[in-house]
Amino acid sequence: MNTPAYTLDARAADATAPTPHLPGDLAIWIFILAELLAFGVFLVAYAFARSGDVAGFDARQLGLDRDAGAINTVLLLTSSFFVVRATQAVAAGACARASGWLVGAIGCGLGFVVIKVFEYAEKFGAGVTLSSSTFDMFYLSLTFFHFMHVLLGLVILAALWLGTRQRRYGPDNMNGIESGAAYWHMVDLVWLILFPLVYVMR
Amino acid sequence: MSGTFTKAMARNVFYGGTVFFFLLFIALTFDTMQGLPKSDNRAAITPAVAAGKHVWETRNCLGCHTLLGEGAYYAPELGNVYKRRGPEFIKAWIQSMPSNTPGRRQMPQFNLTDKELDDLVEFLKYTSEINTQNWPPNIEG
Amino acid sequence: MKYKSQAVAMPYFIAAIGLFVGQILFGLVLGLQYVVGDFLFPSIPFNIARMVHTNLLIVWLLFGFMGSAYYLVPEEAETELYSPKLALGLFWIFLAAGALTILGYLFVDYNTLASATGNDILATMGREFLEQPLLTKIGIVVVALAFLFNISMTMLKGRKTVINIVLLLGLWGLAVFFLFSFYNPTNLVMDKFYWWWVVHLWVEGVWELIMAALLAFVLIKVTGVDREVIEKWLYVIITLALVTGIIGTGHHYFWIGTPAYWQWWGSIFSALEPIPFFAMTVFAFNMVNRRRREHPNRAAVLWALGTGVMAFLGAGVWGFLHTLAPVNYYTHGSQITAAHGHMAFYGAYVMVVITIMSYAMPILRGRQANSNKAQVIEMWSFWIMTISMVFITLFLTGAGILQVWLQRVSEDPMPFMMVQDQIALFYWMRLWSGVGFAVGLVLYVVSFFIKGKEPEAVAA
Numbered sequence A: 001m002n003t004p005a006y007t008l009d010a011r012a013a014d015a016t017a018p019t020p021h022l023p024g025d026l027a028i029w030i031f032i033l034a035e036l037l038a039f040g041v042f043l044v045a046y047a048f049a050r051s052g053d054v055a056g057f058d059a060r061q062l063g064l065d066r067d068a069g070a071i072n073t074v075l076l077l078t079s080s081f082f083v084v085r086a087t088q089a090v091a092a093g094a095c096a097r098a099s100g101w102l103v104g105a106i107g108c109g110l111g112f113v114v115i116k117v118f119e120y121a122e123k124f125g126a127g128v129t130l131s132s133s134t135f136d137m138f139y140l141s142l143t144f145f146h147f148m149h150v151l152l153g154l155v156i157l158a159a160l161w162l163g164t165r166q167r168r169y170g171p172d173n174m175n176g177i178e179s180g181a182a183y184w185h186m187v188d189l190v191w192l193i194l195f196p197l198v199y200v201m202r
Numbered sequence B: 001m002s003g004t005f006t007k008a009m010a011r012n013v014f015y016g017g018t019v020f021f022f023l024l025f026i027a028l029t030f031d032t033m034q035g036l037p038k039s040d041n042r043a044a045i046t047p048a049v050a051a052g053k054h055v056w057e058t059r060n061c062l063g064c065h066t067l068l069g070e071g072a073y074y075a076p077e078l079g080n081v082y083k084r085r086g087p088e089f090i091k092a093w094i095q096s097m098p099s100n101t102p103g104r105r106q107m108p109q110f111n112l113t114d115k116e117l118d119d120l121v122e123f124l125k126y127t128s129e130i131n132t133q134n135w136p137p138n139i140e141g
Numbered sequence C: 001m002k003y004k005s006q007a008v009a010m011p012y013f014i015a016a017i018g019l020f021v022g023q024i025l026f027g028l029v030l031g032l033q034y035v036v037g038d039f040l041f042p043s044i045p046f047n048i049a050r051m052v053h054t055n056l057l058i059v060w061l062l063f064g065f066m067g068s069a070y071y072l073v074p075e076e077a078e079t080e081l082y083s084p085k086l087a088l089g090l091f092w093i094f095l096a097a098g099a100l101t102i103l104g105y106l107f108v109d110y111n112t113l114a115s116a117t118g119n120d121i122l123a124t125m126g127r128e129f130l131e132q133p134l135l136t137k138i139g140i141v142v143v144a145l146a147f148l149f150n151i152s153m154t155m156l157k158g159r160k161t162v163i164n165i166v167l168l169l170g171l172w173g174l175a176v177f178f179l180f181s182f183y184n185p186t187n188l189v190m191d192k193f194y195w196w197w198v199v200h201l202w203v204e205g206v207w208e209l210i211m212a213a214l215l216a217f218v219l220i221k222v223t224g225v226d227r228e229v230i231e232k233w234l235y236v237i238i239t240l241a242l243v244t245g246i247i248g249t250g251h252h253y254f255w256i257g258t259p260a261y262w263q264w265w266g267s268i269f270s271a272l273e274p275i276p277f278f279a280m281t282v283f284a285f286n287m288v289n290r291r292r293r294e295h296p297n298r299a300a301v302l303w304a305l306g307t308g309v310m311a312f313l314g315a316g317v318w319g320f321l322h323t324l325a326p327v328n329y330y331t332h333g334s335q336i337t338a339a340h341g342h343m344a345f346y347g348a349y350v351m352v353v354i355t356i357m358s359y360a361m362p363i364l365r366g367r368q369a370n371s372n373k374a375q376v377i378e379m380w381s382f383w384i385m386t387i388s389m390v391f392i393t394l395f396l397t398g399a400g401i402l403q404v405w406l407q408r409v410s411e412d413p414m415p416f417m418m419v420q421d422q423i424a425l426f427y428w429m430r431l432w433s434g435v436g437f438a439v440g441l442v443l444y445v446v447s448f449f450i451k452g453k454e455p456e457a458v459a460a
Helices: A012-018 A026-052 A054-061 A066-091 A095-125 A134-165 A175-200 B008-041 B047-060 B079-083 B087-096 B114-126 C004-035 C046-077 C083-109 C110-116 C134-156 C162-182 C188-223 C227-252 C260-272 C275-290 C298-321 C325-331 C335-364 C372-407 C418-422 C425-448
Strands: A021-025 B002-004
Touching: A021 A026, A021 A175, A021 C298, A026 A054, A026 A134, A026 A175, A026 C227, A026 C260, A054 A134, A066 A175, A066 B087, A066 C134, A095 A134, A134 A175, A134 C260, A134 C325, A175 B008, B002 B047, B008 C188, B047 B114, B047 C110, B079 B114, B079 C083, B087 B114, C004 C046, C004 C083, C004 C335, C004 C425, C046 C083, C046 C134, C046 C162, C046 C188, C046 C335, C083 C110, C083 C134, C110 C425, C134 C162, C134 C298, C162 C188, C162 C260, C188 C227, C188 C275, C227 C260, C227 C275, C260 C298, C260 C325, C260 C335, C275 C298, C298 C335, C298 C372, C325 C372, C335 C372, C372 C418, C372 C425, C418 C425
Parallel strands: A021 B002
Antiparallel strands: none
């Protein structure tokens, strides 16, 4: 370390040479990694199954509603942005502002849920089930597995919102909100990979 | 790299993760229960099949044989024995046990009545018609 | 021993070891029956001997778990057991019920036993591992509930440590999922589907909580590593175990009449199941490397590390070998399954119970650790049993590969019994490995009777 000898203030030294900092709790990161691994293996299985029946997969894929998917992508991205703003607000000590951003994030998440429910209703009506075809199996499994993550993420966001209302977080206490935010970004990230792979790419 | 690792967060992740995956398992179970009538051959379940399953269980057949691959691995798979051997062979086989060939694996004599034999065969017939995704790979089980 | 009432663990441990010996004796009988088919026929047919072998295993592990809980929960809660008298009473009830059941298997015709014990009212018997008469099953539930009441009350009046909470969660889960053993519909597919809610959600679910909690407890004691650190990792490991293990149940739903999508779900999640076992191995070695003291009971440390490694090999690696649906299509219900079952049960559950017995028994007998001589014998028994089990697993795997090839893969598949004759050599070698295991077990029992001076504790 070539920290200048005249720097007495440790925080000033940090500012010049910041040590890499993992936002949020290691426990949530291990969980996130496990989840990403599960999704990853699932997507590898999807690629494997698709390579055996490309034409069949493509034909079935055409039946999916890409517009709804695109709107959902925008909703999740926006929601993730709001969560970033909420985290920044907490870091600035503005809990009230943070809870406002979180309400926005939750609103976008709920929008995703509503659109997804309509999509599922339409698909179930058309006889799509886990057993109707291999593509349908992957489509439903992957999106439903993700859908449940959105629901869990919303529960977490609600808990964060409650926390900001009760002023539990602050510049010195970022662990909770950073952990929850990291989880929500994971949910967003998975959708960003899942949507093109399952809905769009041929 | 600096980071935080708190017991409270580890605990929350444990409870959250467990509840989450258990709910997912319940959802899949629910779907399975909806789909089973198509694959589990329930239409073929008659009082004779039920009685046959009772015979199967009370003689602890699973202590030597497998049924759809589950049980002990000492004696042949019986999930498809109806297709492999047919009803008459099965009954004659059970009645002729034990073989008493020195050194060979022995199957006990269960002294089943004619009705019990018929019921057991009915149960094995029903089992052989369950949709097992083409398992076993061939008729030898 | 910090609390007087912990002493009640002792009879549980002794019974566990006694039943363990019985289990291995019947294992040898089975091993011999595999190659000398008419051995002991008709007095003890294979199906009866196997039932005794597997049921003894379950019962002695339950004795081990209960003994561990009686030892561990008061110490963690820092209070006396809620009711030592209840614990002792339950011990005799459970022992009597277990002994009667085994004697019933051996001396009463199974069908007669079934009708004499109410199986015609509620049929639950004749299913693998759940062969117990209805009365025994009800007895297990009653004993389990009274036991859970006792240790839950103990925890509630004392300190609620993470280890206690996780252990209790595991034990409550054990009792709750056992209730599915009473559900036995005529529909064979439903029967099998929910049968796994007992068997799989036990051994790849709630039992892992018990195992991890017991291991964490012993690690805290023998390494002196900060409790905070161990408890955090305990949570992480059991999270991984349940995240992968619950949906991992799907690897049993490939070929039993359930929908085809389980082949994907089951394969994907059970492919991840080795991760928690690997984490447990790393965890055990890490904590021992970071130890802040040299505990005089080196045998207990050896068992703790051994259970980490063997659980990973048996449950993790040997489980993964045949868990993917395309592989399992050929290996399902073959000697490969038997190979995995033997090493996984030994590595995960037998060894973790021995770990805690190895740690607690000397203390229950009034010393920190056994004499050096006794420990050396115990460590010999560790190596002999463990290496024998590795060989049992390898020979069964060899038998399984040949069996799968001759009976299921080859162009001209052979009938089951013809294949069995072809692979008899492997069964002979498995039998001799089993004899080796029995020798190791005898040494283990002998180690309890070796006297000598207690070794001194050394600071690291």
